[in-house]
Amino acid sequence: MPESHTSTRSADRPASAARHATLPAPKRKVWLDGALAPYTLRPWFDRFLLKWVTKTYFPLSRGWAAARWADGDVDALRAELGRCGVRAPKEALLTKLAAALPPAERAYRDAVADWEAAFHAARPPADAQLVAGERRRERAAQRLMAQRAWVVPIHRRGRLPAVAFDIRDARAVVAAHGARADGDVGAFPAPETPIVRHSHRVPGPDGPVSWIDWPAPMAGVRDFPAGDRVRARVVEPMDRPDPPTFIHLHGIGMEPEMLVAQRDTVLEMARRHAVRVVRPEGPWHGSRMAAGFWGGEPALAHAPLGWLDLVQAWVAEVAQLVAWARATSAGPVAIGGLSLGALNSQVAAAAARDWPSAMRPDALFLCMTSGDMLQVGFEGAMAKGLGALQAVRAAGWDHDALTRFRPLLEPHGAPVMPADRIVMHLGRMDAVMPFDGARALATRWGVPQHNLFTPRRGHFTAPMALHIDPAPLDRLAAVLNRL
Missing domain, CATH: 3.40.50.1820 (Alpha/Beta hydrolase fold, catalytic domain)
Structure with a gap:
């Protein structure tokens, strides 16, 4: 059965926990919830975002996923991109993309391991330690996601597909x-x-x-x-x-x-x-x-x-x-x-x-x-x-x-x-x-x-x-x- 309900307060943590430590409030975006919102949140922006998602973000994600799977192996990356119908990119671009992912991947996995150790420790750590662990995890995750930037020059030259289709019969x-x-x-x-x-x-x-x-x-x-x-x-x-x-x-x-x-x-x-x-x-x-x-x-x-x-x-x-x-x-x-x-x-x-x-x-x-x-x-x-x-x-x-x-x-x-x-x-x-x-x-x-x-x-x-x-x-x- 699932666990029983427990208090939402932090009283179960040690008295030494840093009471002032808290996850920060996210920043507001002027184009989303500020002065520009009435002008940007209109149907023209939907058309822009649809094109960006389908023709840029998901294709970059396709190249990123291929590089993540290749795990630093340039030949494996070249073969995976070829399977997606992309003509062979320049060797320098492939090498840079293949080299970019493993360090970000390792940093993310290390951050997740430390996060797991803290958030599931036998005794609750201080709030400051938990805040630091979550901040490190989310920053490492975002850096890993941001490696899509290395795919941009390849996409410009070869036009990556958004999806590696393999339709099942x-x-x-x-x-x-x-x-x-x-x-x-x-x-x-x-x-x-x-x-x-x-x-x-x-x-x-x-x-x-x-x-x-x-x-x-x-x-x-x-x-x-x-x-x-x-x-x-x-x-x-x-x-x-x-x-x-x-x-x-x-x-x-x-x-x-x-x-x-x-x-x-x-x-x-x-x-x-x-x-x-x-x-x-x-x-x-x-x-x-x-x-x-x-x-x-x-x-x-x-x-x-x-x-x-x-x-x-x-x-x-x-x-x-x-x-x-x-x-x-x-x-x-x-x-x-x-x-x-x-x-x-x-x-x-x-x-x-x-x-x-x-x-x-x-x-x-x-x-x-x-x-x-x-x-x-x-x-x-x-x-x-x-x-x-x-x-x-x-x-x-x-x-x-x-x-x-x-x-x-x-x-x-x-x-x-x-x-x-x-x-x-x-x-x-x-x-x-x-x-x-x-x-x-x-x-x-x-x-x-x-x-x-x-x-x-x-x-x-x-x-x-x-x-x-x-x-x-x-x-x-x-x-x-x-x-």
């Missing part, structure tokens, strides 16, 4: 998921309740911060690393016993645990609304990346098998997170997320009807989602921009062939919670997940109008605008705090 997909899709076995059965490891807490700007982890339910299956563990950051409100909990899932390629802390309006709910926030690292993301891939890439590279695997894994992990939340607080539990995180949350919300009561969430928050995954895949701007649509079609998959697997990608039937406990934040200008697919889901589920937020923004700017207008999150907090 129908036989592989049917073998893995056919019985689930056809209803011969449960599509999303309740997973086992895990034994959860909980780190020591460190003071943070929004409340005490800690981390939980346990063995991932699909560890070692296909592209999931052996020994894979579910990991999540927990931010708790000060001096509120049994707080409500919000489990928030991120989007594809988003890895906040691999960056120096940024301002996060979801984490701020701990301070602003006394809500405990749990932010997991999704399968194949962050510390859980599969070897040779960037964060989340296997879902696209091996689609549709990879996408089906990811949804199956993350929905099971959501059930386990809900069970942990209920075991450690008597407050209600909400699940939800952004983009990929929203898609998985809504599937979990419907699947939870068949789960034990301890795994059923009380409320749901969906930000930038759709009830029609085939529309997202065949009409969405991200799928087109990444080349995913073309790759899937070239491998023989079409709309009709994929229809068989819709029960594993979309929520079917009513969610486990009443409609008035569902909050949806949708961008009317969303080109990644077309607005009409999300609106149809809201109508089908009977989400009340006062729980629907539909700004004239797109897939990126609508969630960014929560920095200047957190009304959707405030509404979720009101739902939780009245239960």
Whole structure:
């Protein structure tokens, strides 16, 4: 069973702990939550970001992942880039890229090892030691991620693809998921309740911060690393016993645990609304990346098998997170997320009807989602921009062939919670997940109008605008705090 609830205060640490040591408050960005926000958070910025993500960031990530896998071996790096269809870069560029990753990788692994030793020590260290350990870990992680800069000259000359596509055929997909899709076995059965490891807490700007982890339910299956563990950051409100909990899932390629802390309006709910926030690292993301891939890439590279695997894994992990939340607080539990995180949350919300009561969430928050995954895949701007649509079609998959697997990608039937406990934040200008697919889901589920937020923004700017207008999150907090 998960651990029992323990105090959020630091009284369990030695009296000598540095009371003034705390994780620093993230700096605000003038273009995101300052004077420039009304001008930048507009649909033109969505178009810019979509192009940057699909044509620059993910291609650089592809080269970075290849170099990380090569581990300093220039010949292995050349072969991996060639497999992606990139013409042979200049030897000097390859050598620099191959040499850049190993030192950053070692520094990151050393920082993580020291972090583990401190945050899971038998006796809680002083706050100052924990703060220093977390700061070192996040800086080392960001330096490792920043090695993408060495890929820039190679990308300029050879135009790296965003994804190393290796689309799996129908036989592989049917073998893995056919019985689930056809209803011969449960599509999303309740997973086992895990034994959860909980780190020591460190003071943070929004409340005490800690981390939980346990063995991932699909560890070692296909592209999931052996020994894979579910990991999540927990931010708790000060001096509120049994707080409500919000489990928030991120989007594809988003890895906040691999960056120096940024301002996060979801984490701020701990301070602003006394809500405990749990932010997991999704399968194949962050510390859980599969070897040779960037964060989340296997879902696209091996689609549709990879996408089906990811949804199956993350929905099971959501059930386990809900069970942990209920075991450690008597407050209600909400699940939800952004983009990929929203898609998985809504599937979990419907699947939870068949789960034990301890795994059923009380409320749901969906930000930038759709009830029609085939529309997202065949009409969405991200799928087109990444080349995913073309790759899937070239491998023989079409709309009709994929229809068989819709029960594993979309929520079917009513969610486990009443409609008035569902909050949806949708961008009317969303080109990644077309607005009409999300609106149809809201109508089908009977989400009340006062729980629907539909700004004239797109897939990126609508969630960014929560920095200047957190009304959707405030509404979720009101739902939780009245239960």
